[in-house]
Amino acid sequence: MGKWGTGLGSTPEAQEVQVRFAPPGSRVHAVPTGRKKGVWTARRTALIRPPLAWTPPRCPSFALCGGCALQELRLDAQRVAKDAYGRSLVEDGLRRGGRDLSVSVRVHAPRGIASPYEYRNKVELSFGPSRFLREEALRRGEPIEGRFLGFHAPGRYDRVVDVDRCHLVGESLNRLLAVTRAVALSEDAPSPYDPRDHSGFWRHLVLRRGMATGQTLAVLHTAPADERGVAAAARWGEAVRAADLGASTLAGALWVENAGLADVVRGEVREVWGRDWFEEQVLGRTFRLSATSFFQTSTAGAELLYRTVGEALGEGGGTLLDLYCGVGTIGLVLADRFDRVLGVEERAEAVADAQANAERNGVDWAEWRAGRVEDVLDLLQTEGALRAIVVDPPRPGLHPRVAEHLSQAVAEVLVYVACNPASLGRDAAVLMEGGWRLTDLWTVDLFPQTGHVEMVGRFSR
Numbered sequence: 276m277g278k279w280g281t282g283l284g285s286t287p288e289a290q291e292v293q294v295r296f297a298p299p300g301s302r303v304h305a306v307p308t309g310r311k312k313g314v315w316t317a318r319r320t321a322l323i324r325p326p327l328a329w330t331p332p333r334c335p336s337f338a339l340c341g342g343c344a345l346q347e348l349r350l351d352a353q354r355v356a357k358d359a360y361g362r363s364l365v366e367d368g369l370r371r372g373g374r375d376l377s378v379s380v381r382v383h384a385p386r387g388i389a390s391p392y393e394y395r396n397k398v399e400l401s402f403g404p405s406r407f408l409r410e411e412a413l414r415r416g417e418p419i420e421g422r423f424l425g426f427h428a429p430g431r432y433d434r435v436v437d438v439d440r441c442h443l444v445g446e447s448l449n450r451l452l453a454v455t456r457a458v459a460l461s462e463d464a465p466s467p468y469d470p471r472d473h474s475g476f477w478r479h480l481v482l483r484r485g486m487a488t489g490q491t492l493a494v495l496h497t498a499p500a501d502e503r504g505v506a507a508a509a510r511w512g513e514a515v516r517a518a519d520l521g522a523s524t525l526a527g528a529l530w531v532e533n534a535g536l537a538d539v540v541r542g543e544v545r546e547v548w549g550r551d552w553f554e555e556q557v558l559g560r561t562f563r564l565s566a567t568s569f570f571q572t573s574t575a576g577a578e579l580l581y582r583t584v585g586e587a588l589g590e591g592g593g594t595l596l597d598l599y600c601g602v603g604t605i606g607l608v609l610a611d612r613f614d615r616v617l618g619v620e621e622r623a624e625a626v627a628d629a630q631a632n633a634e635r636n637g638v639d640w641a642e643w644r645a646g647r648v649e650d651v652l653d654l655l656q657t658e659g660a661l662r663a664i665v666v667d668p669p670r671p672g673l674h675p676r677v678a679e680h681l682s683q684a685v686a687e688v689l690v691y692v693a694c695n696p697a698s699l700g701r702d703a704a705v706l707m708e709g710g711w712r713l714t715d716l717w718t719v720d721l722f723p724q725t726g727h728v729e730m731v732g733r734f735s736r
């Protein structure tokens with residue numbers, strides 16, 4: 276398996292080739308689409324021999340929308356593939372830094388969440404006037420232009436894969452999707468936004484749900500509205516409030532106007548029906564989340580990941596430094612073990628959320644600092660000896676100054692949470708240079724069906 280769950284293989288002439296939607300262990304027929312850094316990329320046209328652990332994909336948009344590349348592989352086999360891929364990236368990074376995955380590292384069996392589908396607490400969809408179709412559908416003459424709501428096809432900002440349900444989210448969010456489709460895609464409604472000429476009204480739909488609380492939030496993004504748009508958005512608000520969400524409840528519906536040209540989900544809130552926030556619970560802590568708050572999109576995955584971090588940290592006491600802390604989730608779920616928690620996060624809104632979440636959960640021994648980790652190293656210096664450090668950086672990993680600083684940090688244990696194992700491998704080599712020893716490595720599958728690989732590394736002095 277390669278990046279984002281692509282299949283890695285070779286041509287009959289033994290040339291390396293990367294194919295989307297070619298599950299590990301399969302043999303596919305593919306046509307070349309290009310060559311990058313000496314590796315061919317190709318598009319699968321037929322599955323000649325399925326892998327041993329083949330299973331039928333649940334989603335009719337499989338291989339169109341690009342989101343769930345591993346759906347044809349049984350969950351146990353997905354985990355084995357992710358684990359092997361993740362470890363190979365860590366090993367590459369270490370090797371480049373002159374290190375290796377020494378025999379003294381305990382490589383734990385891959386772990387993952389129980390539900391293969393319906394685990395996401397958030398889905399983000401785009402409206403559009405052009406859809407992406409399979410070749411067979413194009414040959415049948417099915418029209419491309421119309422009114423659509425779904426996911427952007429890989430690499431196609433101007434085409435939407437029209438979906439009437441997403442199997443990664445549960446029933447209540449799919450019902451909100453159905454209600455929105457009924458209102459926004461009808462013939463008498465304003466037309467969807469067209470990113471090619473910036474005309475049209477409906478832009479994005481973001482649906483969120485607290486998996487433990489059942490509270491949902493629906494957020495509609497449109498272009499600035501004229502009279503017709505105001506009426507259409509109001510109709511959407513009414514329909515969403517009237518929707519039958521089963522055991523879930525609607526915390527609120529928001530209408531956001533976005534005058535920008537870029538295809539990003541942002542803008543000014545124009546109307547709120549109900550609340551503009553909802554709650555989620557993770558390992559006994561309650562989090563208040565606004566429409567834009569960052570939160571792990573797999574709640575069960577977050578629980579498993581934070582449990583793994585807890586296992587890696589071992590016994591508590593002293594200060595826990597939670598770097599790249601977001602809304603404070605890791606520090607807060609593990610706060611009971613420590614005398615003090617200090618979180619650092621770049622986004623001021625997330626820090627405000629972390630503060631509010633600490634108060635909400637009665638954790639008055641946690642402090643939060645807004646700033647880039649690389650810019651507050653002086654502050655970390657004044658902390659003196661620490662019991663434990665957790666880092667959970669974005670995909671590029673640690674800033675070189677941070678890696679260098681942490682390599683010299685005096686603490687008993689450092690836990691690295693990596694959404695990009697390649698960054699973990701590269702940064703691990705720097706940490707080891709400073710005397711840290713990589714003792715344990717876990718692959719945690721937060722996002723079944725997707726190529727996402729999350730890893731946790733434990734370092735000790």
Ligand SMILES: C[S@@+](CC[C@H](N)C(=O)[O-])C[C@H]1O[C@@H](n2cnc3c(N)ncnc32)[C@H](O)[C@@H]1O
Pocket residue numbers: 569570571599600601602603604605619620621622625646647648649667668669674694
């Ligand atoms: C992978 S998220 C982790 C969030 C949190 N630990 C959690 O589990 O929800 C990475 C976080 O790092 C923040 N971030 C990105 N670059 C940063 C930097 N240079 N300094 C501090 N925070 C940064 C992002 O805003 C984001 O909240």
